[in-house]
Amino acid sequence: xxxxxxxxxxxxxxxxxxxxxxxxxxxxxxxxxxxxxxxxxxxxxxxxxxxxxxxxxxxxxxxxxxxxxxxxxxxxxxxxxxxxxxxxxxxxxxxxxxxxxxxxxxxxxxxxxxxxxxxxxxxxxxxxxxxxxxxxxxxxxxxxxxxxxxxxxxxxxxxxxxxxxxxxxxxxxxxxxxxxxxxxxxxxxxxxxxxxxxxxxxxxxxxxxxxxxxxxxxxxxxxxxxxxxxxxxxxxxxxxxxxxxxxxxxxxxxxxxxxxxxxxxxxxxxxxxxxxxxxxxxxxxxxxxxxxxxxxxxxxxxxxxxxxxxxxxxxxxxxxxxxxxxxxxxxxxxxxxxxxxxxxxxxxxxxxxxxxxxxxxxxxxxxxxxxxxxxxxxxxxxxxxxxxxxxxxxxxxxxxxxxxxxxxxxxxxxxxxxxxxxxxxxxxxxxxxxxxxxxxxxxxxxxxxxxxxxxxxxxxxxxxxxxxxxxxxxxxxxxxxxxxxxxxxxxxxxxxxxxxxxxxxxxxxxxxx
Ligand code: KIV
Ligand code: ZN
Numbered sequence: 001x002x003x004x005x006x007x008x009x010x011x012x013x014x015x016x017x018x019x020x021x022x023x024x025x026x027x028x029x030x031x032x033x034x035x036x037x038x039x040x041x042x043x044x045x046x047x048x049x050x051x052x053x054x055x056x057x058x059x060x061x062x063x064x065x066x067x068x069x070x071x072x073x074x075x076x077x078x079x080x081x082x083x084x085x086x087x088x089x090x091x092x093x094x095x096x097x098x099x100x101x102x103x104x105x106x107x108x109x110x111x112x113x114x115x116x117x118x119x120x121x122x123x124x125x126x127x128x129x130x131x132x133x134x135x136x137x138x139x140x141x142x143x144x145x146x147x148x149x150x151x152x153x154x155x156x157x158x159x160x161x162x163x164x165x166x167x168x169x170x171x172x173x174x175x176x177x178x179x180x181x182x183x184x185x186x187x188x189x190x191x192x193x194x195x196x197x198x199x200x201x202x203x204x205x206x207x208x209x210x211x212x213x214x215x216x217x218x219x220x221x222x223x224x225x226x227x228x229x230x231x232x233x234x235x236x237x238x239x240x241x242x243x244x245x246x247x248x249x250x251x252x253x254x255x256x257x258x259x260x261x262x263x264x265x266x267x268x269x270x271x272x273x274x275x276x277x278x279x280x281x282x283x284x285x286x287x288x289x290x291x292x293x294x295x296x297x298x299x300x301x302x303x304x305x306x307x308x309x310x311x312x313x314x315x316x317x318x319x320x321x322x323x324x325x326x327x328x329x330x331x332x333x334x335x336x337x338x339x340x341x342x343x344x345x346x347x348x349x350x351x352x353x354x355x356x357x358x359x360x361x362x363x364x365x366x367x368x369x370x371x372x373x374x375x376x377x378x379x380x381x382x383x384x385x386x387x388x389x390x391x392x393x394x395x396x397x398x399x400x401x402x403x404x405x406x407x408x409x410x411x412x413x414x415x416x417x418x419x420x421x422x423x424x425x426x427x428x429x430x431x432x433x434x435x436x437x438x439x440x441x442x443x444x445x446x447x448x449x450x451x452x453x454x455x456x457x458x459x460x461x462x463x464x465x466x467x468x469x470x471x472x473x474x475x476x477x478x479x480x481x482x483x484x485x486x487x488x489x490x491x492x493x494x495x496x497x498x499x500x501x502x503x504x505x506x507x508x509x510x511x512x513x
Contacts, residue, residue: 006041006224013044015232032061037345038265047073048087049080062091071095076125096129099139102146130162137165144170173206177216184220200224210239242287265345267320275380278464278475330364377479399427409434431488467494
């Protein structure tokens with residue numbers, strides 16, 4: 001039997017901490033559930049000391065997601081480790097992840113600590129974490145630029161203190177595959193009791209080598225890979241989970257290892273992250289990009305039609321990419337609909353399923369062929385819907401080459417119906433102005449993106465609107481076959497989120513009052 005390589009997902013920690021990818025606690029939990037369905041081995045849910053909100057998010061994931069180990073990050077000091085323990089207390093399988101930098105440049109200029117002080121802090125933090133759980137990971141930050149002798153010394157001490165996983169990060173994405181593999185091999189050879197721990201790698205993509213470095217390290221004996229969905233993360237990102245998993249699987253003949261990941265859930269996990277953050281994946285992205293399995297050149301199309309393997313090294317269905325685009329139509333029933341959702345790893349409670357099914361029926365009336373991508377867009381809309389303080393009742397737009405764009409919007413709220421008109425630079429701007437007048441939210445549209453979910457002129461248009469009021473930035477999202485309807489709904493989704501954030505924050509944060 002091939003050796004198992006464990007997948008440690010850090011989308012909710014290293015991924016989430018990078019600009020533009022922040023998620024609220026509900027969104028983190030939703031993604032964590034998808035990661036559990038994907039069957040990753042460890043979910044790093046956050047960095048509990050970094051904020052009360054992060055601690056609470058880690059605690060929520062730890063309480064709700066029972067089928068997978070949940071990790072919390074801590075620097076090597078007592079307060080950080082206490083916060084991680086506090087957050088992980090409800091977990092079925094808690095892991096405390098302790099780190100400290102070991103490279104000369106970090107020790108001297110960032111930590112201002114001597115080598116001896118770093119060793120002592122690492123050892124003490126691991127001991128403290130071990131009193132709470134027997135699953136303790138230690139990371140030597142900037143390991144790839146650290147002195148190997150010093151790394152051996154630190155690792156020896158933390159293993160003796162009880163660390164069970166030793167992580168060797170390429171924090172700044174500086175390593176090359178050959179030297180990184182050699183580093184792992186050297187450490188495994190020189191560190192006493194190295195066979196009692198799991199060797200882990202964590203690579204950043206500054207030189208575009210994160211995945212190559214990770215798989216090279218696997219060949220040298222690493223048995224845990226740290227990575228993120230869509231490769232999101234600090235600066236150029238982390239190693240992409242979907243690429244690591246599919247590389248190890250597709251070239252099992254080379255690496256002779258396996259992962260426990262259900263690869264058919266990869267596409268869904270990628271989509272969910274895009275839906276939550278509003279940050280799209282580049283079309284040519286390996287595994288989950290729109291073009292990853294598209295064959296455009298005639299000669300390629302001909303080859304694939306004759307025999308798929310001429311140009312396809314993986315089957316789209318192995319990564320959960322819908323191949324049969326015409327899945328459901330207006331005569332499809334609830335049973336078939338539920339089945340499609342289950343196949344995609346989507347879990348909705350009965351009420352949410354019913355609402356999504358109703359939206360599907362309405363869509364099937366407008367669009368003959370409803371594809372899996374359309375259904376996933378409806379699911380994203382349901383899952384992400386903000387508490388709807390304001391609901392769109394009706395809208396009308398006038399625009400044209402000789403007419404100034406104007407819009408009329410009617411919204412329903414607890415106070416009844418309200419209608420306002422707005423004008424603007426274009427029809428979307430006019431719609432947003434009308435929404436602002438009714439809701440009283442002083443929202444500003446920062447970013448607006450529209451994407452056709454499938455091909456064809458009747459395609460569902462999916463709109464992502466990044467909206468700001470004061471310091472609070474949220475992502476609103478909606479889809480419709482009418483792009484102006486999708487636009488006003490996405491903006492309203494953002495405004496509802498802002499209104500909810502404002503109401504929620506008022507209790508703790510007088511700045512909102
Ligand atoms: O890149 C890095 O070194 C990290 C550590 C905290 C593991 O993210
Ligand atoms: Zn990192």
